[in-house]
Amino acid sequence: MNDAGSSRSAMMATYTPPDPVFVAGSGTELTDEEGKRYLDFIGGLAVVSLGHAHPVVSAAVAEQAATLAHVSNLYKNALAPEVAVTIDRLVGGGTTRAGGQVFFCNSGAEANECAIKLARKWAGPGRHRVVAALGSFHGRTLATLAATGQPEKHVPFAPVPEGFVHVPYDDIGSIAEALEGAPAAAVLLEPIQGEGGVVVPSSDYLAKVRELCDEHEALLICDEIQTGLGRTGHWFAFQARDLRPDIVTMAKALGNGMPVGACWARAEVAAAFGPGDHGSTFGGQPLALSAVRATLGVMEAEDVCGRARRAGARLGAGLAGLPGVVEVRGAGLLLAARLDSAQAKEVAARALAEGLLVNAVRPDTIRVAPPLLVSDAEIDQALGVLQRVLAEGKAQEGRS
Ligand SMILES: Cc1ncc(COP(=O)(O)O)c(C=O)c1O
Incomplete structure (x- = not known):
């Protein structure tokens, strides 16, 4: 057996990747080991928002790697305070600081883990419950798995940590009931x-949740790990609703591919953590933060929020006109197209063979989350591939 074969079988079977092995990327494009090129309309699952190998981010990381990759959190580091101020300003809408504080970590799950611990510490004994929504996804660590509103995913790992209650999403009455209950x-x-399928709640849902949280002295945590940093046409999706969360978690696009996450909290809430309450060896290390500083700088210079809105309108309108698409959901460049049959996996596989990455987020729904710098020509090219793939699927259905 050659090395590639043996190394593949040496991996745990937690993923079932299809065949191409991607070895290079540039902007919206990926190249596999055979030299075939693909349009990446999944963007590493909303991670590479500036596209693959963005020159400014790559240069910043290379320079930092050659200067100082890591210092322990036992010591101060030059980048963390500066990057925290930028994040605080983006949470505040981009121009004014929100007046919060940031904890740096390495992933989305860790950002949520931090949020859950912080909320418990803030609330004190006897008030540790966290109300979350069915259909949600918050991560794969035991606590974030317990927070995830997909009970079937808990079963093999039972008992998961207690203290999480799940209510239907976009149902304000059930949140009220859960908060009144205990x-x-x-x-x-x-x-x-x-x-959960790119599900957009009613426009007044989050504002009403905020009111209930105030009434019951509970914190509102917005998990912006997928929606954050320009993806939906705002720095954070909650800003479309003029909302003030107490805690905001982010990761994915934060380092444009460098593993990094962050948990932002209002200063009075953040004050619940003291030295030793939380930590991470790698969290906030200079290498990752060099990527964050460069990523956020380019995001602001390129007005990614405006670009996501404009490109999202073009992509959404195009998706809505494709054969067999019965609904388009989402905001900005986080979009899902619901099909008239449960063919999403087949459509994603055929699109991949044709050189386009999209993903089946539900049996009847494909999701797209391309880089926010995607061009109109790339959008039209991707729509062309989907048009062919869906029309062929329809023709096959007709023959069988
Ligand atoms: C909304 C949301 N929260 C949390 C996570 C977990 O992030 P990570 O995989 O970086 O731990 C994800 C990942 O898809 C997510 O979409």
Whole structure:
């Protein structure tokens, strides 16, 4: 057996990737080991928002790697305070600081783990419950798995940590009931459910949740790990609703591919953490933060929010006109197209063979989340591939 074969079988079977092995990327394009080129309309699942190998981010990381990759959090580091201020300003809408504080970590799950611990510490004993939504996804660590509103995913790992209650998404009455039933530290929600199928709640839902949280002295945690940093046409999706969350978690696009996450909290809430309450060896290390500083700088210079809105309108309109598409959901460049049959996996596989990456987020729904710098020509090219793939699928259905 050659090395590639043996290394593949040496991996745990937690993923079932299809055949191409991608070895290079540039902008919206990926190249496999055979030299075939693909349009990446999944963007590493909303990670590479500036596209693959963005020159400014790559240069910043290369320079930092050659200067100082890591210092322990036992010591101060030059980048963390500066990057935290930028994140605080983006949480505040881009121009004014929100007045919060940031904890840096390495992934989305860790950002949520931090949020849950912080909310519990803030609330104090006896008020540790967190209300979350069915259909949500918050991560794969034991606590974030317990927070994830997909009970079937808990079963093989039972018992998961207790203290999480799940209510139907976009149902304000059930949140009210859960908060009236017993004291809670927090309500944890995605402003748009990503993994759950790109589900957009009613326009007044989050504002009403905020009112209930105030009434019951519970924190509102917005999980912006997939929706954050320009993806939906705002720095954070909650900003479309003029909302003030107490805690905001982010990761994915934050480092344009460098593993990094962050948990932002209002200063009075953040004050619940003291030295030793939380930590991470790698969290906030200079290498990752060099990527964050460069990524956020380019995002602001390129007005990614405006670009996501404009490109999203073009892509959404195009998707809506494709054969067999019965609904387009989402905001900005986080979009899902629901098909008239449960063919999403087949469509994603055929699109891949034709050189386009999209993903089946539900049996009848494909999701697209291309880089925010995607061009109109690339959008039209991707729509052309989907048009062919869906029309062929229809023709096959007609023959069988
Ligand atoms: C909304 C949301 N929260 C949390 C996570 C977990 O992030 P990570 O895989 O970086 O731990 C994800 C990942 O898809 C997500 O979409």
